[in-house]
Amino acid sequence: MRRLSLNGRWKVECAQRQISISAEVPGSLYDDLLRARKIPDPYYRDNEKDCLWIGQSDWRFNREFDLEDGMPDRKRVVLRCHGLDTIATVLINGQRVGRTDNMFRVWEFDVKHLLKRGRNRISIAFVSAKKVIEAKGRQRHLPGNTLNMGYVRKEHCNFGWDWGLDATTGGIWRDIELLAFDTARIDSIAITQNHKNNGQVDLGVNIIIERLSRRRLTAAVRVRFNSQEVAVARGAVTGNRSDIGLTVETPQSWWPNNMGEQPLYEVEVEILDREGLVIDAQARRIGLRTLVLDRHQDVWGESFQFVVNKIPFFAKGANWIPADAILPRMNEKRYRRLLQDCVDANMNMLRVWGGGIYEDDVFYDICDELGICVWQDFMFACSTYPIFDVSFMKNVRAEAEDNIKRLRNHPCLALWCGNNELEMMNVGAGGWASGKMPWEDYSKLFDNLLPGLVKDLSPGTAYWPSSPHSTLGDRAKHRDPRSGDAHLWILGDREPLECARECQHRFVSEFGFQSFPAPKTVRSFAEKRDRNIASPIMEHHQRQPNGNLSIMEKILKCFRMPETFESTLWLSQILQAVAVKGVVEHFRSEMPRTMGALYWQLNDCWPVASWSSIDYYGRWKALHYMAKQFFAPMNITGLEDKDRGTVDIHVTSDRLESKAAAISWVVTDVAGNRFLTGKKNVRTPVNADRRVATLRLRTALDKLGDASVIVWLEMKVKGEPLQRNVVLFARPKQLSLSKNPGITHDVKANSDGTLSVLLRSQQVALWSWVELKGVDAKFSNNFMHLRPGMTESVTIAPARRLTLKQVKQKLMVRSLVDTY
Numbered sequence: 001m002r003r004l005s006l007n008g009r010w011k012v013e014c015a016q017r018q019i020s021i022s023a024e025v026p027g028s029l030y031d032d033l034l035r036a037r038k039i040p041d042p043y044y045r046d047n048e049k050d051c052l053w054i055g056q057s058d059w060r061f062n063r064e065f066d067l068e069d070g071m072p073d074r075k076r077v078v079l080r081c082h083g084l085d086t087i088a089t090v091l092i093n094g095q096r097v098g099r100t101d102n103m104f105r106v107w108e109f110d111v112k113h114l115l116k117r118g119r120n121r122i123s124i125a126f127v128s129a130k131k132v133i134e135a136k137g138r139q140r141h142l143p144g145n146t147l148n149m150g151y152v153r154k155e156h157c158n159f160g161w162d163w164g165l166d167a168t169t170g171g172i173w174r175d176i177e178l179l180a181f182d183t184a185r186i187d188s189i190a191i192t193q194n195h196k197n198n199g200q201v202d203l204g205v206n207i208i209i210e211r212l213s214r215r216r217l218t219a220a221v222r223v224r225f226n227s228q229e230v231a232v233a234r235g236a237v238t239g240n241r242s243d244i245g246l247t248v249e250t251p252q253s254w255w256p257n258n259m260g261e262q263p264l265y266e267v268e269v270e271i272l273d274r275e276g277l278v279i280d281a282q283a284r285r286i287g288l289r290t291l292v293l294d295r296h297q298d299v300w301g302e303s304f305q306f307v308v309n310k311i312p313f314f315a316k317g318a319n320w321i322p323a324d325a326i327l328p329r330m331n332e333k334r335y336r337r338l339l340q341d342c343v344d345a346n347m348n349m350l351r352v353w354g355g356g357i358y359e360d361d362v363f364y365d366i367c368d369e370l371g372i373c374v375w376q377d378f379m380f381a382c383s384t385y386p387i388f389d390v391s392f393m394k395n396v397r398a399e400a401e402d403n404i405k406r407l408r409n410h411p412c413l414a415l416w417c418g419n420n421e422l423e424m425m426n427v428g429a430g431g432w433a434s435g436k437m438p439w440e441d442y443s444k445l446f447d448n449l450l451p452g453l454v455k456d457l458s459p460g461t462a463y464w465p466s467s468p469h470s471t472l473g474d475r476a477k478h479r480d481p482r483s484g485d486a487h488l489w490i491l492g493d494r495e496p497l498e499c500a501r502e503c504q505h506r507f508v509s510e511f512g513f514q515s516f517p518a519p520k521t522v523r524s525f526a527e528k529r530d531r532n533i534a535s536p537i538m539e540h541h542q543r544q545p546n547g548n549l550s551i552m553e554k555i556l557k558c559f560r561m562p563e564t565f566e567s568t569l570w571l572s573q574i575l576q577a578v579a580v581k582g583v584v585e586h587f588r589s590e591m592p593r594t595m596g597a598l599y600w601q602l603n604d605c606w607p608v609a610s611w612s613s614i615d616y617y618g619r620w621k622a623l624h625y626m627a628k629q630f631f632a633p634m635n636i637t638g639l640e641d642k643d644r645g646t647v648d649i650h651v652t653s654d655r656l657e658s659k660a661a662a663i664s665w666v667v668t669d670v671a672g673n674r675f676l677t678g679k680k681n682v683r684t685p686v687n688a689d690r691r692v693a694t695l696r697l698r699t700a701l702d703k704l705g706d707a708s709v710i711v712w713l714e715m716k717v718k719g720e721p722l723q724r725n726v727v728l729f730a731r732p733k734q735l736s737l738s739k740n741p742g743i744t745h746d747v748k749a750n751s752d753g754t755l756s757v758l759l760r761s762q763q764v765a766l767w768s769w770v771e772l773k774g775v776d777a778k779f780s781n782n783f784m785h786l787r788p789g790m791t792e793s794v795t796i797a798p799a800r801r802l803t804l805k806q807v808k809q810k811l812m813v814r815s816l817v818d819t820y
């Protein structure tokens with residue numbers, strides 16, 4: 001097998017605009033034009049508007065290349081394009097090779113007959129996907145989406161979304177290469193696992209081979225763990241396949257984050273000819289585990305829980321969107337950082353949402369390494385699709401086959417899901433004329449084609465038609481409490497802090513609330529004159545029509561009017577964190593009835609106000625710090641009941657063994673004076689939630705008033721404080737907190753460049769947060785509650801090395817009262 005990469009320097013031209021510049025492949029037109037100074041930074045202020053012409057123009061990419069000796073003599077030479085965005089004609093030496101119309105597929109073309117020895121020329125001419133969609137829409141409008149984007153297989157959110165800018169990208173966005181071979185090559189590898197009662201794991205390796213000759217071939221499989229060979233086998237190639245069985249005798253199991261390790265096994269596959277010469281070789285990395293979606297009848301209806309190695313676990317995490325609107329800007333480092341942030345926040349699952357992309361291989365590799373399970377949507381979201389078009393269905397089938405084969409061996413893969421929110425929004429009994437897709441048409445794709453392909457190609461992983469979807473009751477009615485997954489979009493409409501407590505669901509796969517990014521992120525796109533929530537630029541960086549109004553309304557419901565622009569930004573983050581925390585704590589306390597909570601959304605694709613917990617520049621919002629707490633393997637929470645005057649203390653634990661824990665409570669007034677204290681030794685529940693105590697606080701409430709009672713909870717294990725939490729009986733705005741809490745800090749430098757800060761406060765200080773002025777940093781915890789006599793320690797890892805003196809100068813600690 002010979003390979004020639006065609007990545008690197010190309011030329012790109014736009015005849016309509018008389019542009020001819022150099023292009024980086026893989027890459028994006030946006031970046032090429034930026035480098036050539038033809039466009040301004042699209043993420044700055046409202047520059048997006050000055051870039052819209054890019055998506056409305058046609059572009060032609062060209063380059064020359066020299067064929068390596070011997071390549072043209074091979075029997076088959078293919079051009080393999082791993083990602084073309086999107087509608088393109090490919091030419092080699094001026095001759096048409098083929099046409100592409102799906103950015104999610106790998107496109108291969110036979111090109112041997114078009115190649116010359118020595119120098120050759122390749123051109124890829126892209127037409128505007130927007131224009132194609134418009135033309136299709138004129139022929140037949142697809143209801144349910146003004147853009148008709150269902151017609152083109154292109155990342156939906158790059159046409160704009162309620163958190164995404166309109167940056168209609170184009171170009172060669174993934175690798176491109178020539179492959180030349182004679183006898184055969186490996187087409188695909190599928191690895192199945194059978195976990196036997198004796199503890200061994202049988203692997204079935206199915207290798208599909210493309211053969212160009214009848215010569216006898218053998219397949220060899222070697223399994224390595226930590227560079228040691230643990231199993232090896234050979235088998236004949238019959239027709240175009242070889243099925244090889246191996247046994248791993250002492251397997252190390254793969255576990256999601258916080259449940260165990262993530263040992264990975266290397267499976268190397270070789271195809272050999274009669275002389276033992278290696279004709280083609282590929283490797284896959286697997287983890288030994290079973291990971292299934294368990295749906296069984298139970299007292300509440302039908303369970304919806306993931307089970308790993310026979311153990312049900314509560315799925316904790318968020319929804320993942322493309323991490324950059326200009327996709328090729330993503331790289332391993334950025335993926336790793338975001339995914340490590342998930343681990344740091346005690347997550348074990350991400351949902352790759354259907355309006356984005358099937359992510360890069362490296363994303364899934366890192367999820368394998370870190371134990372982040374992936375709920376993988378197929379790329380269909382919030383639209384109707386032309387199921388009636390035979391070529392569309394053929395295209396979608398090929399796309400699904402490509403991606404199932406690419407991703408199926410990853411241990412992180414937990415679920416294939418047909419689409420995002422179609423059943424909830426875009427399908428209806430009245431049919432096309434009613435503005436929706438008819439159920440019969442919908443079924444052809446999501447109840448037949450896709451599950452059929454998953455069953456054939458990825459049989460170990462479950463398929464779920466849509467998110468949300470319910471198996472009981474009327475399918476069109478989502479959010480059935482008895483079964484399936486729910487999207488709980490209520491925080492915006494109702495009381496943000498405790499409304500979820502009325503809801504019972506088996507799994508919540510979306511819920512969330514918006515916030516603004518950190519001041520430093522806002523400064524990256526807004527000039528001084530723009531720094532007002534209602535300015536055109538701040539509104540431009542908010543894509544939910546009522547987004548800012550909703551944030552402001554809820555702020556005023558819960559908190560006091562923030563005094564400055566910056567404090568509005570911070571307060572919006574505190575509000576978001578508290579709202580999402582309430583939902584997660586409620587649903588964790590409902591386990592095993594509820595077995596998962598994935599909030600909307602983890603990340604951003606440009607600097608914007610959104611539901612994310614990490615902003616575009618990777619800065620953690622208050623929510624991400626809070627997630628670390630509310631997703632902790634063992635959590636202590638308090639559910640207050642104002643009418644009864646009680647607080648139910650719950651311990652939720654995902655641990656598989658019970659621990660001895662000491663829980664304690666301190667009831668104070670807003671000045672921090674102790675009214676009541678108590679403690680109790682408990683055994684933590686095993687993979688469950690338990691109410692461990694009920695505090696009766698009628699006397700305290702009557703005496704001090706609802707707005708003056710604060711309940712401080714703590715759980716210690718082996719004498720170490722493990723988790724803390726605070727319960728209020730009133731809105732934070734009703735509390736008369738001291739305006740000068742007197743927070744003090746001691747800073748100590750550690751040998752690894754981090755710093756330890758010990759915080760104390762003379763008065764009650766709620767949501768106290770630490771910052772280093774002008775320097776990005778990661779904090780071990782943040783947005784903490786302090787009271788007299790209590791300490792909180794925070795480890796700071798600054799983005800650049802700072803001396804102790806610099807840190808002391810830059811350290812700022814503020815709390816809720818500083819926002820008004």
Ligand code: BMA
Binds near residue numbers: 163382420487
């Ligand atoms: C959900 C998602 C997205 C959307 C988000 C926020 O419905 O599936 O489509 O961005 O809500 O509105």
